[in-house]
Amino acid sequence: MNRLNRDTLIAVILLLLVGFFMYSSFSIKTPVFEKLAPGQMDPGFWPRIILTGLAIMGLIYLFQSIVTPPPPAEKRGGLIGWYRHYKNPIWCFVVFAIFLTIIPILGMLIAGLLFVFALMTMLGPKDKAAFKRHSWTTMGTVGGMWFIFACLLEVQLPKGQYTGLFDEWLLVNVCGIVSTIGEIFADAAPSCSALLASV
Amino acid sequence: MIFDNIMLATSELMSVSTMLLMILGVISGLVAGAIPGFTIAMAVVLVLPFTFGMTAVQGLATMIGVYVGGLSGGLMSGILTGIPGTPSSVATTFDGFPLARKGRPGLALGLGVWASFFGGVISAIVLVLVAPQLARIGQEFQPWDYFALMAFALTVTASLAGDNMVKGLIAGLIGLLVATVGEDAVVGVPRFTFGSDAVQQGFAFLPVLIGLFAFTRLLSDVQDTSKAQGNLGAHSAESVKIEHLKAAKAVLSRWGNLIRSSLIGVFTGVLPAAGSSISNILAYDQAKKYSKEPEKFGTGTVDGIVAPESANNATAGGALIMMMALGIPGDIVTAVMLGALLIHDVVPSPTFIVEQPTIAYAIFIAFFVANFMMLALQSVTLRGFVAVTRVRMYMLASVILFYCALGVFALNNIQFDMWTLFWFGVGGFIMRSLGFPIVPVILGVVLGNIAENALAQVIAISTDPTMFLMRPWSLFFIVLGLFSSFFHVYQKNRAVKRWTLGFIPAMCVCLSLPVYMMDGVVRPILGVCLGLFGLYLFVQRARAGWTLPDPEPVREVGDL
DSSP states (O other): OOHHHHHHHHHHHHHHHHHHHHHHHTTOOOOTTSOOOTTOOOTTHHHHHHHHHHHHHHHHHHHHHHHSOOOOOOOOOHHHHHHHHHHHHHHHHHHHHHHHHHHHHHHHHHHHHHHHHHHHHHHSOOSHHHHHHHHHHHHHHHHHHHHIIIIISOOOOOOOTTTHHHHHHHIIIIIHHHHHHHHHHHHHHHHHHHHHHHO | OHHHHHHHHHHHHTSHHHHHHHHHHHHHHHHHHHSTTOOHHHHHHHHHHHHTTSOHHHHHHHHHHHHHHHHHHHHHHHHHHSSOSSGGGHHHHHHHHHHHHTTOHHHHHHHHHHHHHHHHHHHHHHHHHHHHHHHHHHTTOOHHHHHHHHHHHHHHHHHHHOSOHHHHHHHHHHHHHHHHSEEOTTTOOEESOTTOSTTTTOOOHHHHHHIIIIIHHHHHHTSSHHHHHSBSSSSOOOOOOOOHHHHHHHHHHTHHHHHHHHHHHHHHHHSTTOOHHHHHHHHHHHHHHHOSOGGGTTSOOSHHHHHHHHHHHHHHHHHHHHHHHHSOOSSHHHHHHHHHHHHTTOOOSTTHHHHOHHHHHHHHHHHHHHHHHHHHHHHHHHHHHHHHTTSBHHHHHHHHHHHHHHHHHHHHTOTHHHHHHHHHHHHHHHHHHTTOOSHHHHHHHHHHHHHHHHHHHHHHHOOOTTHHHHSHHHHHHHHHHHHHHTHHHHHHHTTTSGGGGGHHHHHHHHHHHHHHHSSSSHHHHHHHHHHHHHHHHHHHHHHTTSOOOOOOOOOOGGGO
């Protein structure tokens, strides 16, 4: 597909979308019980201004794409060439979407471990040494970040439908130990500072 | 009053925890800035989730630390490996790398570090002096002026963001449209939610920003498998000792270049979307033009390192001026900071400095302090940089994508935000692949609600559209917006087509009218002077028969 066709196609899609949103903007209605005060802006007015601007720009873009001679198109070898060119980003999106889908089932920690390991394996080399490196890196980084967010920043990370008990156990034990150590330090701090002051 | 504010801000900023956070921020910025392909904005975006639990001052101080550190970090890889760590250090490599290869890497690094430091300090001074004055002017703004300012900011961003201005404007309008999704601010009627409860409150700004920027950027970085599997630093970087004393003396002895480049940096920072990636090249070009030995540029000359490094650090001050004085982000980093302020229920606007003096003065002081920290920590992070260059891009990208999801979730504890991140990541990547710039979309999302509120106020006061032309500031921004939208065409055809000779004089004459209409004595006089200057240029060029100057040889970035 050369650039002329591509840009023209994008412009047409853009104009169709603008038309759809413009049509939808007329269904933005103020409820009957909440009448607009005199001089109050209609809720659909601002979106319609933006959509009018987009329609004008879309038409200019369409005109430009038709009159400007297209630059020599990159040869990517059809659909297979296109897939090869965008293979990594496509897989990133797919794996990320799967990750988001399985979070409610497996929880943030396990889903995160699977996501990072799967993505590294997908994008990186696939030999034995790489697997080993990916495993250690995944455990270190995902575990570390889970620890920071769950234990130190006390963010309530999503627990899994099937791994809820495990998540709970981790929270109680790992974060519990950390808070115990913190309490010990907090208790020891006044006596330490008193000792330092006496020295 | 000012003294009280400074004391209050200092006491909040100078706590041990805040100082430690700032040090951590500067170190992270220095290391992140040194990684080729890892931008400063990305580093600030990644730090953002950690700031949710902090106070506004702590969070902003940490982010300023990352910002200043990142601006200076890029010079390490640029000078030692010839590959700029960030786009803001592109011009530093032109002379920094040759000087390092001549056997003076310590001096080259020292020049970069000290130029960054002085550039940062100069811009901090300008920030402290200009921001409150600009904010005072901003307080004169009525809704018409504020709306025209938003329109101007979007136009400039669109014209600077790429070759095709139409694509830039489309991107900006898409950003504005995204901001309309959810309940409207005036009546609370849902718009474009299509029955979904999840988008009833609209899209949260930060997931949109991280999706559009970080997600899209990372995917572009791993698109090429061989590059993704390679080390971050293509060459091995050697550990060197920075020659501080010699470098500081050399930088100070070139004070003219230093001040000029810093001011170029500040001015570029003030313009929305024109960040340090532009200022460093502009400053290098000007330094070469003013140099007595321009032929030595590119061979390892001191001026060639001082100019870009002082300019890129000074850009931060300019961007902060706009954010603090008018509530408009100068670049993506300040857009993230604006988002961080909104999390703490602080809305940047022309009244920001007056209403939130502690935060405002803390930003001033933090910017000063961060520059000193950067100077002290540069040598330490040099070792960290050598270690970081061994990391592979695909591993870093995988971990950061997970981290983005985690950080976005931590914002509101809503899983939908992670889907927002995903969908805007997909959208951003498609737009980028099709040649649409991303920055105008982000600015559109940031400014959307502010512009709508301003328009609602305008309509509530008067429905007469001619008010936009009757009010001086509004007219000023409309005229400036019109000229800036044609600036790209002007630049392309300068010294080629005759009409370009009339562009600047016409702009001066047109701008003189709104300046003349302003209140007071000074501004009308300035307006008259501006008009006379424009007329003088017209007459001068007419006398010369509207002849075009000899065309300059076309220069590529590498030839600068």
